Every structure is written in structure tokens, then in C-alpha cells.
Amino acid sequence: MPGAKWLVICTTLCVAVFLYGAFGPGRNSGDLAYEIGASLPPAALLAGLMHLAFKSKESGRTSWIGFLLIYATFIAAAAVSTDRHRAEARNLAAELQQAISDIQTANAKGSELPAALPASAPVHGQASAGIAVVRSMMNRALAQRREYEAELESIGWSKVLDGERLGRDKGLKESQAMIQRAKEVVQKYQLKAPELFAQARRDIESADIDFNARRSMLAGFEKSISQGRERMATMWTLEEEGISQFENIFKLLSSKRGAWQIEDGRLAFNRQADLDAFNDAISHVQNIVKKQEELQNAALEKAKSSLSQMAQ
Numbered sequence: 001m002p003g004a005k006w007l008v009i010c011t012t013l014c015v016a017v018f019l020y021g022a023f024g025p026g027r028n029s030g031d032l033a034y035e036i037g038a039s040l041p042p043a044a045l046l047a048g049l050m051h052l053a054f055k056s057k058e059s060g061r062t063s064w065i066g067f068l069l070i071y072a073t074f075i076a077a078a079a080v081s082t083d084r085h086r087a088e089a090r091n092l093a094a095e096l097q098q099a100i101s102d103i104q105t106a107n108a109k110g111s112e113l114p115a116a117l118p119a120s121a122p123v124h125g126q127a128s129a130g131i132a133v134v135r136s137m138m139n140r141a142l143a144q145r146r147e148y149e150a151e152l153e154s155i156g157w158s159k160v161l162d163g164e165r166l167g168r169d170k171g172l173k174e175s176q177a178m179i180q181r182a183k184e185v186v187q188k189y190q191l192k193a194p195e196l197f198a199q200a201r202r203d204i205e206s207a208d209i210d211f212n213a214r215r216s217m218l219a220g221f222e223k224s225i226s227q228g229r230e231r232m233a234t235m236w237t238l239e240e241e242g243i244s245q246f247e248n249i250f251k252l253l254s255s256k257r258g259a260w261q262i263e264d265g266r267l268a269f270n271r272q273a274d275l276d277a278f279n280d281a282i283s284h285v286q287n288i289v290k291k292q293e294e295l296q297n298a299a300l301e302k303a304k305s306s307l308s309q310m311a312q
Contacts, residue, residue: 009053010066013046014073021077023084035082038210039074046070093131097304100138104300107293129207130217134303137200144196148189155181160246163265172254179247186243190236197225224306228299235295242288249281 047067054062152158155178159165169175204217252274253260260269269275 005054010050010069013050014069017046017070017073018077018080021074021081023081035078036075039071039078043067043071043074096131096135096138100300100304103142104297107296129209129213130220133200133203133207133217133221134306136203137196138303140196140199144189144192148185151185151188152182155185157182161249161267163262163267166253166267167262167265172250175250175253179243179250182243182246183240186236186239190239193232193236194229196232197229201225231295231299235292238288238292238295242285245281245285245288249278252277252281 044067047063047070050063050066050070156165157178160175160178160182166172166175201218201221204214204221207214207217209217256269256274259271259274260267262268267278269278
């Protein structure tokens with residue numbers, strides 16, 4: 001039987017290992033099988049130190065008992081920590097999924113987007129770190145979108161077809177300047193958009209998780225990045241097409257001077273053919289907006305699905 005001193009020290013060591021491993025600040029991959037394997041070297045190291053300290057008083061059998069006790073404690077701590085981190089990931093994912101649903105509702109109603117997705121406590125484990133990367137990227141995307149919309153609003157884009165404004169813009173020079181400025185704003189943010197993906201990759205590379213977990217996250221990121229870039233490129237192409245449709249509208253108005261006027265704050269055309277051409281251009285704009293909304297909703301649904309997978 002092991003001596004009393006050995007039992008006290010081994011018990012104390014096991015308690016310390018469990019408390020630190022289960023509730024301490026150490027990182028956990030969220031994969032119990034991986035943690036079981038990763039626990040073997042430190043368990044062997046601690047058992048070896050115990051053996052060196054007591055080799056003159058305890059048998060080799062006692063050393064094996066110590067190793068098994070310490071290793072079992074590492075495994076128990078990993079199991080508790082993994083469950084805790086998975087619960088954390090599930091809660092964080094649920095918060096972000098609700099925030100994404102709120103964004104979808106705002107899009108559907110045409111109301112203002114939220115300033116940012118909710119923040120959370122420091123994350124632990126691969127799943128929570130992955131969710132944090134998703135949150136950071138979406139927050140940057142939201143901030144970029146709000147900046148873009150603010151720049152468009154600064155040139156009065158929301159009133160580009162406002163009757164009162166058109167009534168004051170006799171030569172349509174102001175309207176043409178607005179179109180040119182809108183093109184420049186679209187181009188500016190189209191060039192900035194890829195940085196969202198580049199920064200997400202840097203977030204993963206700097207995530208406070210172990211090397212294998214980081215490599216796994218990067219592999220998943222690279223696998224899905226092409227689809228995200230393609231979707232974003234399509235969104236900006238549609239944005240350009242929308243501006244082009246407004247440009248066509250003003251080309252129509254410019255070519256039909258005297259054939260339209262502002263009545264009760266609204267455009268009125270003298271000929272049905274001109275009204276039909278105007279309505280056709282407006283219809284194209286509405287179709288573009290619909291396509292953008294469908295793409296945005298698909299991207300948000302993809303994000304919600306990714307969060308669910310990460311939290312499993």
C-alpha cells in the first residue's frame with residue numbers, strides 16, 4: 001500500500017489538476033477525444049516527478065497507480081471543461097442567431113440595422129473562438145454597410161427621385177452629379193469589401209486556441225471563403241446595376257425635357273410611352289433590390305447554420 005505522505009501529495013495534486021483543468025483559464029479545444037490524448041504527456045510528466053520524489057520509499061507499482069490516478073483526473077477535468085465550453089458555445093451561438101434573426105426582420109421591414117451584434121464574455125475552446133470570429137466579421141460588415149449607407153445619404157441618395165428635389169433641379173445637373181458621386185461611393189466600398197475576409201483570417205490566426213484547433217478553423221474558413229467572396233461580389237455587382245438603372249432614368253428625363261413635369265410633388269409624363277419606360281426602369285431597380293435581399297438572407301441563414309454546427 002502507498003504511504004500516507006504519498007497519498008496526501010497525490011490527492012492534493014489530483015485535486016489541483018482537476019480544479020485547474022475543469023474551471024481554470026486554460027484553453028480547451030472542445031473535442032474530448034483530442035483532450036484525452038493531449039492529457040497523456042502532462043499526466044506522464046507529473047507521475048514521473050512523483051516517482052522521482054518517492055522512488056526510495058515507494059514501489060514501481062505505486063508509481064503506476066499514481067500515473068493512472070493523475071491521468072484519470074486529467075480526463076475528468078477535460079470532460080467537465082469540454083461540457084462547460086460547449087454550453088458556453090451553445091449560449092453564444094443562440095445569442096448571435098437571435099441577433100441575425102433581428103437583422104433579417106430589419107431587412108424585411110426596411111428598418112435600420114443594429115449597430116453591432118451583442119458582445120460576450122471572453123471565449124474558451126475552438127467552438128466559442130469560431131463563433132467569436134463570425135461575430136467579429138459580421139460586426140465589421142454591419143459597420144461597413146452603415147458607413148456606406150451614410151455616405152450615400154450624405155449626397156441625398158434617398159431623395160434622388162423626390163419630386164420636390166427634381167422640381168428644383170431644372171437642368172438635372174444636380175441629379176447627374178449625384179449619380180456620379182454614388183458610383184464613386186459604390187466603387188470605394190466594393191474595393192474595401194475583401195478586407196472583411198482578410199481580417200477574419202487574421203482573427204483565426206491570432207485566436208487564443210491551440211495549434212491544431214487553429215489549423216482546423218483555417219481549413220474550414222478556406223473551404224467556405226470562395227462562396228462568401230462570390231456572394232459579396234454579386235451583391236456589389238447588383239449595387240452597380242442599381243446605380244446604372246437610376247442613370248438610365250435620368251437619361252430618359254434629360255432626353256424628354258418638356259415632356260414631364262412635377263405635379264403634387266410627383267413626376268407626371270405627357271406620353272404613356274415615356275411613363276412606361278420610366279416604370280420599366282423602376283421595376284428593374286425593384287428586381288435588383290429583391291435579388292440583393294435574397295442574397296443577404298441566404299448569407300444570414302448560412303451564418304446561422306454555421307453557428308449551429310460550431311456549437312454542437
